[in-house]
Amino acid sequence: MLASVHSHQPTDPTTDPQCYSVPIxxxxxxxxxxxxxxVQAPFPAPDCMKATVASTLHVLNKTDWNCLGDLDLAAPGLTPRVRYRGDSSLRFVKHQLLVKFDTPQELLTLPPDTSFALHGPYIDGSLMRNHVAHWLYRNTGRYSPRTQHVAVYIxxxxxxxxxxxxYLLLETIGYGPNRVGLAENKATCAPDDQSGGWGWQFNPLMYGTYSPNIMQDQYQGQFGMGARPILMFPPGDTTSQAMRDAFVGEKGFLPQYYRYLWHNxxxxxGLKQHIDLGSFADYLLHTEWSLNQDAYTRSAYFFKDRHLPVEAGPVWDFNLAFGLGARATTAAWxxxxxxxxxxxxxxxxxxxxxxARWKTLRRGAWSDASVDAFVDAAAAPLLRTLAKCHNWMTDRESCASVSGVNHGSYQDQLGQLKASMAARAxxxxxxxxxLYRRLDGSFCxxxxxxxxxxxxxxxxxxTNPAAYYAAVNATPAIRQPYAGPPCAPSSSVNPNDAYNVPSIDPCWLSVGSYVTAGYITLTCSGHGLCPPGPNATCQCANQAVTADCSSTVSFASMLPRHATTVMVVATAVIVTGLALFVRRRRPIARYGGARVKLTYGTA
Incomplete structure (x- = not known):
């Protein structure tokens, strides 16, 4: 390929469809x-649509217009691995992409890290919902992925x-110093320092994720989000059995929190000993305002830093928020x-x-005027680019490439977004x-x-709510990324002690949940189950000879040990087969030299 995408002659970027007011x-x-x-490999296996490929990435980011012909492909590019991402959106015409680097890399205005997402708004004709949602959450003072609009060529x-x-380039949720920023948590840390960092989410289990087999009791069943959590940090294969048992056991911070909600x-x-009240308040208010119907049960992230209570967040996934989806006009909590x-x-x-927090935020960054100003400023470069499109929704160059279910102009889509946000607020x-009220003691x-x-x-x-919320500190202390010392090394970790060294737990390692193969179990290589709680082991359903149920007893290996049984079974199969063969032949009666076929039934 030539040094540039094509021989580029100077053109008017306001009319050239390959010029954009956003980076390329x-x-x-x-x-x-x-x-x-x-071709999908037999389950359990990763989705073939999410196969990773090597790539070279070139970025063009000038101060005004960026034209495809100005790209210098002879210059060294970045070398990430890319794949499609998403769940239901995986089947959209406009694919979502994951960009992974081997070492932390800065990408446009986003600080160095190893994982970034290219979100392709398809249902969202405003191209803004994820952009606005993360900006709102960052304005609480808490971390939320940074974002930037771009034009994508592949x-x-x-x-x-x-x-x-x-597209919208955004950070994926990560736990390094430039994102959530959690304390290290390793098998070699002293047990007290293993109280954090932990990060997890609630979502359907996918192939290769690690899912704690949390205690299944009345407390977890009532308040445990109705599902197993997915471990996000630390990496599942770096945890020890001791760490895992502390997480899921009765004295773990989640089981203790659920018990508190039930009893106390x-x-x-005592509630603030279990959770950071401010983060849960901000998460609830953001979820309610955005009408993000999934945020309480799916793509619901939580974390716990060292020696600190559980925090809610960061927020994620707003494809069907702010007036889209089933909760478009909900007038309820x-x-x-x-x-x-x-x-x-x-x-x-x-x-x-x-x-108190809602009222404080609404007087500042969450006011209608602040939201409108942000949307207008973010939309300006997109409007300049889309002005060249005859039909702005198509996938032609300089157009948005969104679903035809969107109606009207791009300005109409922006107006609908702002109107939805203002009405819900x-x-x-x-x-x-x-929200101050008489409580119903029959709940539980x-x-x-x-x-x-x-x-x-x-x-x-x-009767007088203002007298009560006015006395509340509406600007609670907000946790900052961990900047303390490394964890204290454990004096009890013996490298020969399997309980305290990193290991892969087949009761945590998920093979995913598949509609097309419902007989596969969530863990144990898809062929077994684990009881909930500490130190569980796989109960295999396939005569496995390995602890993770991955290897089964072969027919050849059964022969020396079960020769008699095999012979008896084989004889029975042969006899039964011959009997069925004889019965299924039409009977023929012989009368002298004549052959008469008999039929069944009545004449």
Whole structure:
């Protein structure tokens, strides 16, 4: 290929369809990316659509217009591995992409790390929902992935470059110093320092993920998000059995938190020993405002730093938020369908913080004027680019490449987004005070009468809420990325002690949940089950000879040990087969020299 994409003559970038007001990312893959017709290996196996390919990445980012012809492909590029990503979006025409580097790499304005996502808005005609959502959450003072709009071209194998559309480059959720920033957590750390960092999410299990076999009891069943968590940090294969047992056992921080929600609503001051109230308040408010219907149960992230309580976040996945999806115009609180979050609002400290925090944020970065100003500024370069499109929704160069279900102009899509956000915020302005209320003790366990104050019989917040939330510190201390010392080494870790050294746990290593192969189990190589709780082992369902159920007893190996049984079974099979063969032949009766075929039934 030539030093540039093509022989580029100076043109007017306002009319040239290959010029953009956003940076261009040009990806040259070593081989073609997979298609929907890819050959799927027998389950359990990774999705063939997510096969990783080597690539070279070139970035063009000038101060004004970026034109494809200005790319210098002779210059050294970055060398990430890329693959398609997503779940339901994997089948969209506009694919989502994961970009992985072997070492931390800065990408445009995003600080160094190893993993980035290229989100291709397809249902979202505004191209803005994920961009706005992460900006809002960062304005609470908490980490949320940084984002930047780009134009994406991909040249697959020996094919010419193809325009994929306008994308949103964003950080994936990570736990290094430039993202969430958790303390190291290794098998060699002293047990006390293994209290963090931990990171996990709730989502359907996928092939190769690690999922703690958390205790399954009444407490987890009521408040445990209804599913097994997926371990995000530390890497599952770096954990020891001792670390895993501490995570899932009765004394683990999650089981203890769930027990507190069940038993101790009449001891409200203890909640902040289990969770960071501010992070949970911000997460709830952000979820309710965005109408992100999945955020309570899917793509729901949590973490715990060393010696600190559990925090909610970061937030993720807003394809169907802010007026899209089933919750487009909900005039109700979504958390009322989630037992754990309902239970939190029974706590007077949490309820007061949610109300006070909403009012404080709405006076600043979360105000209607602030949101409108951000959307308008972010949309300006996109509008300049889309102005060249006859039909802005198509996948032609300089166009957005979004679904035809979107209607009207791009400005109309922006207007719908801003209107949806303003309407939901106004509803929350009107209804947030009513989160102070008389409690329903029939929900589960013993509850105070009201969630107004430490005295559970104090119902003054119902009639005069301002007097109560005004006394709340609405700007709680926000945890910063861990900057402390490395963990103290454990004096008890013996490299010959299998319990305390890194190991792969088949009870945690998931093979994924597959609709097309429902007989496969979630763990144990897909052929067994593990009881919940500490020190579990696989109970294989396939006569396995390995602890992870991956290897079964072969027919050849059975012969020396079960020769008699095999002979008996084989004889029975032969006899039965001959009997069936005889019965299935049509009977023939002989009368002298004549042959008469008999038929069954009545004449």
């Amino acid at each position: 990312l040009y990806i040259k893959t070593a081989v073609a990316l997979p298609t929907l017709e890819c 040249a697959e194998g020996t094919h010419k470059p193809k325009y994929f559309g306008l 609503m009449t001891s409200p001051l 979504m958390f009322t369908q989630q037992p754990a979050w309902m239970r939190l609002l029974c706590n007077f400290e949490f309820a007061g913080l949610v109300i 106004a509803w929350m302005d009107t209804n947030v005070d009513a 366990g013993t509850l105070p009468e009201f969630n107004c104050a430490l005295d559970g019989h104090d119902g003054g917040c119902v």
